Amino acid sequence: xxxxxSSVAQQASAPLEVVSLVSLGQHPVSGRLRRAEQDxxxxxxxxxxxxxxxxxxxxxxxxxxxxSEIALGSEQDQALRGYLGMGLESLTLVTPNAPGAAxxxxxxxxxxxxxxxxxxxxxxxAPQLVVCGGQGETGxxxxxxxxxLAESLGWPLVEGIVAIExxxxxxLTALQALPRGQRRRLRVKLPALVSVDSAAPAARQSAxxxxxxxxLSTLASGELVHDAQAETFGxxxxxxxxxxxxxxxxxxxRDRFKAAAAxxxxxxxxxxxxxxxxxxxxxILKLLREEGVLR
Amino acid sequence: xxxPVDPQAxxxxxxxxxxxxxxxxxxxxxxxxxxxxxxxxxxxxxxxxERWMGPKGVTRRDPHVGHFIAANxxxxxxxxxxxxxxxxxxxxxxxVAKARVLPLVxxxxxxxxxxxxxxxxxxxxxxxxxxVLGLARQIADADPAHQGAVLAITxxxxxxxxxxxxxxxxxxAGADRWLHFADTLHDGYAxxxxxxxxxxxxxxxxxxLWLLPESRTGGGERGRRLGARLLCRGDALARPSGNAYxxxxxxxxxxxxxxxxxxxxxxxxxxxxxxxRPLTRIVLCEAECAEPVEDVRHAxxxxxxxxxxxxxxxxxxxxxxxPVAVDPSAIALGEAEFILSAGNGIRDWDGFxxxxxxxxxxxxxxxxxxxxxxxxxxxxxxxxxxxxTARVYVAVGISGAIQHLQGIQRCDKVVAxxxxxxxxxxxxxxxxxxxxxxxxxxxxxxxxxxERSAVSDASAAGQAPAAPSTSSSASSATLAADAA
Numbered sequence: 001x002x003x004x005x006s007s008v009a010q011q012a013s014a015p016l017e018v019v020s021l022v023s024l025g026q027h028p029v030s031g032r033l034r035r036a037e038q039d040x041x042x043x044x045x046x047x048x049x050x051x052x053x054x055x056x057x058x059x060x061x062x063x064x065x066x067x068s069e070i071a072l073g074s075e076q077d078q079a080l081r082g083y084l085g086m087g088l089e090s091l092t093l094v095t096p097n098a099p100g101a102a103x104x105x106x107x108x109x110x111x112x113x114x115x116x117x118x119x120x121x122x123x124x125x126a127p128q129l130v131v132c133g134g135q136g137e138t139g140x141x142x143x144x145x146x147x148x149l150a151e152s153l154g155w156p157l158v159e160g161i162v163a164i165e166x167x168x169x170x171x172l173t174a175l176q177a178l179p180r181g182q183r184r185r186l187r188v189k190l191p192a193l194v195s196v197d198s199a200a201p202a203a204r205q206s207a208x209x210x211x212x213x214x215x216l217s218t219l220a221s222g223e224l225v226h227d228a229q230a231e232t233f234g235x236x237x238x239x240x241x242x243x244x245x246x247x248x249x250x251x252x253x254r255d256r257f258k259a260a261a262a263x264x265x266x267x268x269x270x271x272x273x274x275x276x277x278x279x280x281x282x283x284i285l286k287l288l289r290e291e292g293v294l295r
Numbered sequence: 296x297x298x299p300v301d302p303q304a305x306x307x308x309x310x311x312x313x314x315x316x317x318x319x320x321x322x323x324x325x326x327x328x329x330x331x332x333x334x335x336x337x338x339x340x341x342x343x344x345e346r347w348m349g350p351k352g353v354t355r356r357d358p359h360v361g362h363f364i365a366a367n368x369x370x371x372x373x374x375x376x377x378x379x380x381x382x383x384x385x386x387x388x389x390x391v392a393k394a395r396v397l398p399l400v401x402x403x404x405x406x407x408x409x410x411x412x413x414x415x416x417x418x419x420x421x422x423x424x425x426x427v428l429g430l431a432r433q434i435a436d437a438d439p440a441h442q443g444a445v446l447a448i449t450x451x452x453x454x455x456x457x458x459x460x461x462x463x464x465x466x467x468a469g470a471d472r473w474l475h476f477a478d479t480l481h482d483g484y485a486x487x488x489x490x491x492x493x494x495x496x497x498x499x500x501x502x503x504l505w506l507l508p509e510s511r512t513g514g515g516e517r518g519r520r521l522g523a524r525l526l527c528r529g530d531a532l533a534r535p536s537g538n539a540y541x542x543x544x545x546x547x548x549x550x551x552x553x554x555x556x557x558x559x560x561x562x563x564x565x566x567x568x569x570x571x572r573p574l575t576r577i578v579l580c581e582a583e584c585a586e587p588v589e590d591v592r593h594a595x596x597x598x599x600x601x602x603x604x605x606x607x608x609x610x611x612x613x614x615x616x617x618p619v620a621v622d623p624s625a626i627a628l629g630e631a632e633f634i635l636s637a638g639n640g641i642r643d644w645d646g647f648x649x650x651x652x653x654x655x656x657x658x659x660x661x662x663x664x665x666x667x668x669x670x671x672x673x674x675x676x677x678x679x680x681x682x683x684t685a686r687v688y689v690a691v692g693i694s695g696a697i698q699h700l701q702g703i704q705r706c707d708k709v710v711a712x713x714x715x716x717x718x719x720x721x722x723x724x725x726x727x728x729x730x731x732x733x734x735x736x737x738x739x740x741x742x743x744x745x746e747r748s749a750v751s752d753a754s755a756a757g758q759a760p761a762a763p764s765t766s767s768s769a770s771s772a773t774l775a776a777d778a779a
Binding site: 147233 | 367369416483484487511515516519522524526527531534535537540562563564565566567568569570571572573583589612614615616618621625626630631632654655656686689707708709710712723724725727729730731734735736737738739741742743
């Protein structure tokens with residue numbers, strides 16, 4: 001981290017603008033609104049970047065795009081304050097330009113899509129780095145938002161980032177999570193979008209007092225798009241998916257009996273008894289090499 | 296005095312005479328005179344006779360002799376008469392073990408195409424890929440009068456371990472056409488180049504539907520990138536249906552291009568809700584969305600294709616700097632690929648830890664080893680610990696309690712090192728070495744170190760082999776898709 005300090009500490013005059021996009025989450029069991037798991041991890045990544053760079057080298061802001069106004073003390077307000085409790089002074093609510101009228105009330109709101117709003121805002125603010133969670137927890141949760149932003153802004157998007165190693169104003173070096181706990185190093189040209197999934201380090205706890213102190217400021221920009229397609233969606237509580245049954249394709253009575261009465265198979269393996277330790281070890285090494293797990 | 300010669304006596308002598316007592320002794324295997332009787336009847340050392348004439352002139356047959364072992368493993372008597380008593384190998388069970396050749400399905404001129412981009416993790420088809428190909432197959436075969444074809448698109452280096460005609464098993468999984476981009480660029484992270492190729496395919500071949508596995512290993516990302524690209528080009532039908540697990544409605548309508556007739560259901564809202572929507576052109580399918588293809592194989596004809604020029608022109612905004620060495624002990628036990636696990640049979644714990652670090656394996660332990668305080672609780676494998684998914688699991692000194700065996704159910708290869716050859720772990724293992732665990736681990740370390748020092752000497756001498764570079768290749772076949 002000490003080594004990174006120098007690479008991140010760039011020209012002190014123009015700090016690196018980092019935006020963290022946050023959304024409303026939903027607890028998987030109780031269904032209550034909360035900070036979204038992946039978005040909180042994204043914010044944690046930004047906070048780590050801010051901490052590892054020189055003071056003032058990174059200017060971090062968190063945005064939440066909302067089609068409707070959020071009343072103080074409402075459930076949405078409480079959930080968004082979860083992010084403030086992670087150590088933010090303020091959170092920006094990106095709301096639509098409503099010509100001459102207040103933003104839509106939450107009651108009779110049509111289904112809207114907020115990504116055009118964010119595109120407009122991002123074009124205006126022109127940050128170098130945007131970090132967000134990979135998939136939302138409320139609404140459709142399609143995971144399409146970062147891709148749509150990247151497409152319409154023409155920025156590169158990398159998914160599944162677990163750590164930002166260095167960021168020098170023109171390029172970003174980051175670690176990407178692969179399956180089986182492996183990591184890959186990527187170098188991305190800025191400005192860029194980075195999305196985070198559940199492989200990233202867990203987010204810190206939200207401090208209640210900090211969450212109360214923090215400020216939700218509203219910023220109007222852009223227009224909402226009415227999402228007519230999404231209005232046709234049918235939403236139902238998740239049905240439990242049936243387990244796949246083991247299909248028995250025996251052609252004879254004997255095979256059917258064997259399949260029904262079979263115990264866990266045994267004795268299929270190779271067995272080395274009465275060999276020296278060297279021979280046994282050599283055989284094990286041979287198998288490990290065939291499977292390709294030795295590096 | 297002359298003995299009156301019966302004129303018919305000689306004739307009577309030449310008649311075959313049977314000795315019923317001898318025959319009875321020959322039939323009775325428990326009779327003390329059995330072998331002598333067999334000798335006397337002339338079938339002593341020879342194979343037992345399969346059929347003979349019974350005392351009442353009826354052909355008798357020994358069911359223990361004239362059988363063969365059928366393909367299902369059961370004893371069968373051939374009554375067709377093709378193998379008489381003189382047939383070669385009669386009496387010896389001939390085990391018929393012939394690989395079943397699946398019937399080949401060829402679709403010459405498909406009415407439409409269903410495109411599938413399998414993940415090919417590690418160059419092989421995963422079970423998730425097979426499920427998605429199975430779903431594509433169902434859609435393509437929904438209307439026999441309007442037969443569609445499944446196009447599989449693969450990237451990067453593939454493992455070839457099938458037969459020559461179907462080297463990666465795509466045909467057996469249900470693909471009729473195959474487009475492969477073999478550029479080594481795709482072995483790393485090249486999402487933009489792949490997106491350019493997929494977009495070009497969408498433009499030229501116009502598949503009715505794109506099916507991708509909803510996975511973290513590439514499928515979900517590819518589908519969303521393609522969806523966002525096509526959406527921004529103004530194709531509202533390209534909005535991906537994520538986490539899809541069920542298609543309802545008449546599947547034949549997809550072939551006719553009436554996607555609205557079919558609805559797709561998928562999870563949303565943090566897995567708490569089911570979202571049902573009209574089918575869109577890109578579907579990201581969950582695992583077990585359909586049954587994989589069985590009993591037939593398809594042709595998987597390689598398509599002739601020129602790599603999109605746009606793919607070459609993709610600016611290198613995302614640069615892959617290669618994999619990073621990861622500390623194996625930092626990998627979560629549940630997703631580790633290679634686990635060295637210790638049990639009650641370990642005496643030399645330092646040797647065990649040294650072996651794990653040399654092999655680059657994640658450490659695991661049985662409950663006993665954890666209870667005795669040799670390993671932390673987080674390293675416990677089994678029903679009460681972690682259910683592991685390792686590809687290779689080496690159990691050292693673990694006898695294999697049922698709870699432990701449950702925990703390693705999903706492991707591919709299990710190696711057991713144990714002093715007790717009769718324990719359950721040895722029965723489960725693919726390779727078991729019966730012997731002292733400490734000595735075997737020490738020998739393992741010694742052999743590895745010797746090898747590595749030899750390799751480092753060789754590389755110091757500058758004999759590092761250069762990696763051959765492969766380029767994009769596509770062999771010839773014609774696509775006769777007259778899709779609208």
